Amino acid sequence: MKRFLRASLSFAWLELKALRFYPVNGALQVVQSFVSVGIWFFVSLLLNDFAAPDLAEFGGDFVAYMVVGVLFFQNAGSVLNLPQQSLATAFWDKRLEVYHSQRHGIWAYVVGRLIWAFAYNAVMTVAVLVFGVLAAGVRLDPGLPLLPAFGFYVVFTLTVFGIGLIGAGNFFFLEIKQGREPLTWGVNILVRIFSGVYYPLSIIPVGLRWVTWCLPHTYALQGVRLVMINGAGLENADTLRAFLSLLAFCVASLMAGIWMLNRGLRNAEAGNGIAVVG
Amino acid sequence: MTPVISVQGLVKTFRVRDGLLRSHPFNAVDGVDLDISSGEVFGLLGRNGAGKTTLIKMMAGLLRPDDGTGRVLGHDIYRDHKRIRASVSLVAPTADVGTDNNLTVRQNLEFWAVVYDLEREHRDARIDELLTFLDLKAYEHHWPMSISAGMRQRLAIARSLLVRNPILFLDEPTVKLDAAGAQAVRAFIRKINQDFGITIVLTTHFIFEAERLCDRVAILDRGKIISCDSVTNLRRHLQRYDASEIVCGEIGEDLCREVHGRLIALPNVVSCTVERDRVEVSGDPLASVLFDVLKILRAHGIDIHSVDTDEPSLEEIFLTTVNSRGHV
Amino acid sequence: MIQRLRREWASLVVFSKREFIIWSSYRMNAWMWFLDVLLNTTVVFMLSLMTRDSPLDFAPYGSNYVTFVVLGFCVHYISWTNLGDPFKRVARIYWGGTMDLFLLSPVSYLTPFMGIMFRSVIDDYPRVVLSLAFGGVFFGAAYSASQLPLAVLFLALILLSTLGIGLISASSFYLLNFKQNTEPVRFLLQDVIVALAAGYYYPITVLPRSLQVLGSFIPHTYALDALRRLVVPGGNLTTKVLPLQHLLPWTPITTDIVVLTAMTLIALPLGVWMYVRGIEKARRQGTLTRWQ
Numbered sequence: 001m002k003r004f005l006r007a008s009l010s011f012a013w014l015e016l017k018a019l020r021f022y023p024v025n026g027a028l029q030v031v032q033s034f035v036s037v038g039i040w041f042f043v044s045l046l047l048n049d050f051a052a053p054d055l056a057e058f059g060g061d062f063v064a065y066m067v068v069g070v071l072f073f074q075n076a077g078s079v080l081n082l083p084q085q086s087l088a089t090a091f092w093d094k095r096l097e098v099y100h101s102q103r104h105g106i107w108a109y110v111v112g113r114l115i116w117a118f119a120y121n122a123v124m125t126v127a128v129l130v131f132g133v134l135a136a137g138v139r140l141d142p143g144l145p146l147l148p149a150f151g152f153y154v155v156f157t158l159t160v161f162g163i164g165l166i167g168a169g170n171f172f173f174l175e176i177k178q179g180r181e182p183l184t185w186g187v188n189i190l191v192r193i194f195s196g197v198y199y200p201l202s203i204i205p206v207g208l209r210w211v212t213w214c215l216p217h218t219y220a221l222q223g224v225r226l227v228m229i230n231g232a233g234l235e236n237a238d239t240l241r242a243f244l245s246l247l248a249f250c251v252a253s254l255m256a257g258i259w260m261l262n263r264g265l266r267n268a269e270a271g272n273g274i275a276v277v278g
Numbered sequence: 279m280t281p282v283i284s285v286q287g288l289v290k291t292f293r294v295r296d297g298l299l300r301s302h303p304f305n306a307v308d309g310v311d312l313d314i315s316s317g318e319v320f321g322l323l324g325r326n327g328a329g330k331t332t333l334i335k336m337m338a339g340l341l342r343p344d345d346g347t348g349r350v351l352g353h354d355i356y357r358d359h360k361r362i363r364a365s366v367s368l369v370a371p372t373a374d375v376g377t378d379n380n381l382t383v384r385q386n387l388e389f390w391a392v393v394y395d396l397e398r399e400h401r402d403a404r405i406d407e408l409l410t411f412l413d414l415k416a417y418e419h420h421w422p423m424s425i426s427a428g429m430r431q432r433l434a435i436a437r438s439l440l441v442r443n444p445i446l447f448l449d450e451p452t453v454k455l456d457a458a459g460a461q462a463v464r465a466f467i468r469k470i471n472q473d474f475g476i477t478i479v480l481t482t483h484f485i486f487e488a489e490r491l492c493d494r495v496a497i498l499d500r501g502k503i504i505s506c507d508s509v510t511n512l513r514r515h516l517q518r519y520d521a522s523e524i525v526c527g528e529i530g531e532d533l534c535r536e537v538h539g540r541l542i543a544l545p546n547v548v549s550c551t552v553e554r555d556r557v558e559v560s561g562d563p564l565a566s567v568l569f570d571v572l573k574i575l576r577a578h579g580i581d582i583h584s585v586d587t588d589e590p591s592l593e594e595i596f597l598t599t600v601n602s603r604g605h606v
Numbered sequence: 607m608i609q610r611l612r613r614e615w616a617s618l619v620v621f622s623k624r625e626f627i628i629w630s631s632y633r634m635n636a637w638m639w640f641l642d643v644l645l646n647t648t649v650v651f652m653l654s655l656m657t658r659d660s661p662l663d664f665a666p667y668g669s670n671y672v673t674f675v676v677l678g679f680c681v682h683y684i685s686w687t688n689l690g691d692p693f694k695r696v697a698r699i700y701w702g703g704t705m706d707l708f709l710l711s712p713v714s715y716l717t718p719f720m721g722i723m724f725r726s727v728i729d730d731y732p733r734v735v736l737s738l739a740f741g742g743v744f745f746g747a748a749y750s751a752s753q754l755p756l757a758v759l760f761l762a763l764i765l766l767s768t769l770g771i772g773l774i775s776a777s778s779f780y781l782l783n784f785k786q787n788t789e790p791v792r793f794l795l796q797d798v799i800v801a802l803a804a805g806y807y808y809p810i811t812v813l814p815r816s817l818q819v820l821g822s823f824i825p826h827t828y829a830l831d832a833l834r835r836l837v838v839p840g841g842n843l844t845t846k847v848l849p850l851q852h853l854l855p856w857t858p859i860t861t862d863i864v865v866l867t868a869m870t871l872i873a874l875p876l877g878v879w880m881y882v883r884g885i886e887k888a889r890r891q892g893t894l895t896r897w898q
Contacts, residue, residue: 028788028797035798039807043653046808050656180638189645193652203655292892306892332892340706342890359889363710375703375895380628392620393711393718395613437707 004111007104011112012119033074033124034131040070040198041136054200058229066198067138068228069221071128072156073197075121076217077188079114080160083168083261084181086113091171097274106265110168118157125153129228141231148234149227152243156220159250163187163216165257172264172274191217216249281313282445282477283337285348285355288312290332290341290501306332308501309346314479316444319471321492322481329501330481331371334447337479339363351444367438371450374430376437377422383433384409384418387440394441408436411473412466428459435466439474446470448480452487460487467491520564521588524557524571527581540574547571617713621721629728639729643679643736644744650675650807651745664809666842666858667834670748676741677833678806681764681826683733687726688768690796692776693789695722700779703895705888715885716878719776753836756859760836760866764829767870771795771825773877780884780893800826811847822850825869832862 019026044051044066052060086109090096099109132138167184174182191197194204195217204212212218223242226232232239268274290307307329314320322330335341337350339362348355350362370376377386384405391401409415412432417425422433431451438446448467452460468491471478482488488495489509496506505512529537529552538552541559546567551558557575561567564587575582630636654662654671661669668674696719699705708718741747775792778784803813803821810818810827821827831848835841835858843859850865851858888894 024790025788028790028793032793032797035801038802042802042812043807046812047653047656047662050660050662054656180635182634182638185638189641192645193648198649199652199656203652290892335706335892338710340709340889340894341892364712366710368706368710370703370706372703376707378624378628380631381624385624385627389620389624390707390711393617393708393713395617395712 004104004108007102007108008112008115011109012115013112015113015116030124030127034128036074037067037070037128037132040066041132041138043198051200054202058225061139061229063137064139064229065200065225067129067132068140068225069197071125072153072221072224073191073195073217075125075153076156076160076191076220078121079117079157080164080167080184080187081181082113082117082161083110083164083257084171084184086110087168087171091274100265100274106261110165110261114157114161118154121157122153140228144228144231145233148239148243149224151234152220152224152227152246155243155246155250156216156224159216159220159246159253162250162253162255162257166253166260169257169260169264172268173260187215191215194218196221216246216253219243219245219249279315280352282316283312283314283348283350283479285310285312285337286346288333288336288343288346288348290329290336291344305501307336307343310498310501310503312496312503312506314477316477317471317475318493319467319478319480319491321488321495322479322498323483323485323488323495324481324498325483328498330483330498331449332501333498334368334449334479334481337362338366338368338447340368365443366445366447367441367443368447369431369434369438369449369451371453374422375434377430377433379421379423382419382421383414383425386422386433387436390437391440396440404440408439411439411469412436413462426459428455428462431455431459431463432466435463435470439470439476442474442476445477445479448478450481450483452482452484464491520562521558521560522564522568522571523586523588524559524575525583525586526555526557526575527583528555529553529557529580533578533580537574537578537580541571544570544574613712614714614717617711617717618721618724621718622724625722625725626728629725639733640736643733644740646679647672647676647737647740647745650741654746664834664838666845666847667809668838668840670746670838670840672741672745673747673749673838674809674834675807676737676747677837678804678830679737680734680761681804681829681833682806683730683737684761684765685768685796685800685826687723687730688765689772689775689800690792691723691726692719692769692772693779693784693792695719695726696776696779697785698722700785700895705885705894709885709889709894715882719881748839749837750839750841757833757836760829760832760862763863763866763870764825767825767866767873770870770873770875770877773881774873777877777880777884780888781880783893795824800824803827805830809847819849822848825866825873828862828866828869832859832866835859 041063044063048062051062051065055062055065058065087096087106090099090106090109096106100106102108129138129140133140164184167181167187170181170183190211194208194212195215196204196212197217201209201212201218201222219242223239223246226236226239226242230236234240234243265274288307288310289305291303291305293301294304310329310333312333322333324330332341336343336355337348339350339355339359342359343355351365353359353361353365355362376390378389381389387405387408388401391405396404406415409418412435414429414432414436417429422430425433431454435448435451451467452463455463464487467478467480470476480488480491492509494506494508495512496503497512498504534552534554537557538550541547541550541552541557544567546561546563548560548562549558550560557571559567559571568585568587572582572585651672653675657671662671663669664671664674699708699718699722704718709715738747738749742749772792775789775795778789778791784790799820803810803817804824804826805813805821810821813821827848831851835843844857846852846858848858848861851861854861856864885894
């Protein structure tokens with residue numbers, strides 16, 4: 001385990017090195033994070049008064065609701081696509097077989113990139129929220145409990161990582177070596193419409209709300225909003241319910257994802273192989 | 279006859295970064311003079327980084343020289359670079375450059391035929407001709423990634439021949455191919471030159487390839503041409519002559535001296551050694567003396583067991599020439 | 607001259623054909639492309655449901671939020687191709703090693719670049735029509751056709767002005783040697799200023815004054831202002847909104863036309879000139895392709 005962690009950290013360190021080699025890229029990525037949340041911040045300013053009645057649970061504060069939701073959704077999006085994109089990048093750079101042939105296989109590489117994404121997203125989340133609170137007047141609970149917030153962040157990240165791994169299995173099963181992977185794309189679509197990223201859940205037609213409760217993002221966003229806007233910790237029943245539901249999704253998605261990717265790798269080894277031919 | 283390519287004192291300097299803000303100049307081509315005749319297969323031989331690609335890009339009008347003069351097909355390389363580019367063809371070292379994997383072999387050629395402005399009425403016939411000529415007809419509806427690298431390189435050559443430009447630059451055309459693929463491509467290079475009369479300028483770091491294909495070879499090292507001649511003349515210049523080792527029956531000491539005297543007196547014999555059971559003789563050319571040498575030995579009652587000839591290879595010439603400039 | 611134009615046109619057509627073959631060979635992507643537009647419009651519609659009880663007043667842009675944002679999508683899709691794509695296409699030509707081959711052909715410097723851009727044109731221009739259609743058919747968007755010719759003029763101006771900026775962006779690949787890094791012109795304009803200050807999702811009056819002033823420097827602001835006044839039912843042609851409209855004595859639409867035309871007349875020739883200069887610089891430096 002220690003060796004695996006060390007190998008994964010090496011890959012994470014490579015990502016950091018890439019950022020230091022192209023510092024302009026890193027700076028622009030940071031700016032982009034702020035801008036994409038900023039767009040929705042302004043949308044929420046426009047519609048705040050209209051959304052207030054549907055957000056009594058959060059004190060009618062659509063701005064905080066939107067900012068927290070979009071921020072965590074973006075983080076989740078980057079992790080969701082990470083496994084498949086990692087495989088695709090390494091494949092086309094002709095590194096995938098090299099990674100696969102080392103002791104820990106592709107896993108050290110993928111987990112390494114996850115570690116980097118986790119750390120980077122955590123820093124960006126804090127930075128954007130601090131900026132939002134100090135410069136843009138976003139209202140978060142001043143005594144928000146950090147441990148539950150961090151707990152939601154960790155479990156949510158691992159959940160979408162698991163789903164991403166399932167999608168990454170399609171890299172080999174469906175030979176999707178370029179373009180978008182359909183499973184993660186499909187999840188993204190459903191989440192954007194049904195998980196309350198951009199609007200209150202009460203807007204969603206009653207007949208379709210069952211879709212909402214099938215998505216882990218719903219519980220994650222609900223929980224993280226309760227923690228950050230209302231300051232509710234795990235002693236709050238709603239928060240606890242959201243956390244436990246998310247945890248269940250996390251376990252299921254990780255197990256399924258690990259199985260799928262391993263299966264995909266075995267399929268590839270038996271078939272066309274892992275590398276680019278020629 | 280006016281050469282199709284004539285360059286004098288060509289220089290190309292790149293700036294190489296050696297710090298965040300520091301850089302130093304590096305002469306990739308450092309004063310090259312070259313004349314290439316029409317219909318010739320001309321080789322540029324050199325190690326990696328010798329300046330071969332930089333030189334042909336300047337001759338093809340893709341790279342502007344920093345100094346020197348030159349004309350390609352009568353066009354000035356500074357003022358008329360667009361005309362030069364329109365009159366030459368080029369094949370890159372990587373077969374996949376310019377080949378679209380989403381188009382079939384034939385579709386790739388159809389695409390480039392339009393871009394290269396081949397007249398519509400000639401397109402199909404020309405494509406068919408090239409596919410047949412380069413043995414790709416059976417694969418015309420295949421995807422490029424499903425054919426071998428050698429075939430993809432032939433596809434690249436076919437693309438370069440869509441418009442029959444008088445000069446074809448081939449930059450290390452076999453470097454990424456296996457032995458069979460490389461051999462096939464070399465055969466086609468010769469065929470292109472013989473059948474179409476196209477002047478071919480070929481860069482390679484495979485010495486045997488230059489030896490087999492080229493009428494003349496220029497050895498390039500650190501941006502300068504250090505030798506330029508036919509392979510035969512390069513050998514002569516190096517004073518490395520063809521030699522023969524004849525293993526024979528025992529020769530007594532007195533007979534050794536007598537035979538040596540007879541052999542060294544022969545015209546075209548450059549050097550000669552007669553030992554107890556072997557005779558070594560080199561000649562310029564060897565073919566003109568070998569028969570007489572064997573006659574003399576037989577006349578002296580010496581049994582001949584075997585005759586081996588040894589041509590100094592272009593590799594020896596190359597290494598000797600380059601090493602004499604201080605490389606190891 | 608005629609022959610040359612015919613040749614350039616034939617090459618553009620064959621590039622377009624090639625790009626279409628490539629685009630359509632990824633069938634899954636084609637479906638995703640279609641559904642993406644539907645999804646974006648759905649999200650906007652859902653947002654608009656929050657205003658179901660009390661209509662939103664976007665004066666002078668009417669009150670239909672879906673129409674308001676759908677028009678934003680139209681400009682966004684055009685800009686995404688024309689402004690955002692050129693740099694990536696030049697990079698693709700560079701990394702693919704094909705710039706040398708294109709220069710060895712008789713076509714102009716611009717033709718291969720525009721030909722390769724066709725992939726994005728296929729991808730994004732039809733989304734304009736799809737957005738309008740989805741909005742109208744499924745999500746209650748309403749459009750006024752009374753000023754259609756003027757609306758088309760503004761679409762043409764935004765198309766040309768963003769193409770000019772896109773060419774400036776593309777030229778930085780060679781002129782400023784932005785080979786590995788994200789290209790800052792495109793990033794700053796497209797991903798920061800346009801994203802925040804053009805007002806795709808909201809009228810720019812929501813923005814702080816500083817961002818509104820920043821938005822005055824991009825053509826999108828004027829195109830969106832004009833299109834929304836002209837196409838959204840209830841759009842008002844006289845009320846001034848943009849900072850520059852307040853400064854100048856003309857009507858808002860006149861200000862929009864003048865500014866957009868000026869931006870086009872500056873950006874397009876400048877972009878072409880810089881792009882050609884970039885190629886010539888690369889030819890001098892030996893950086894046309896990665897094959898060196």
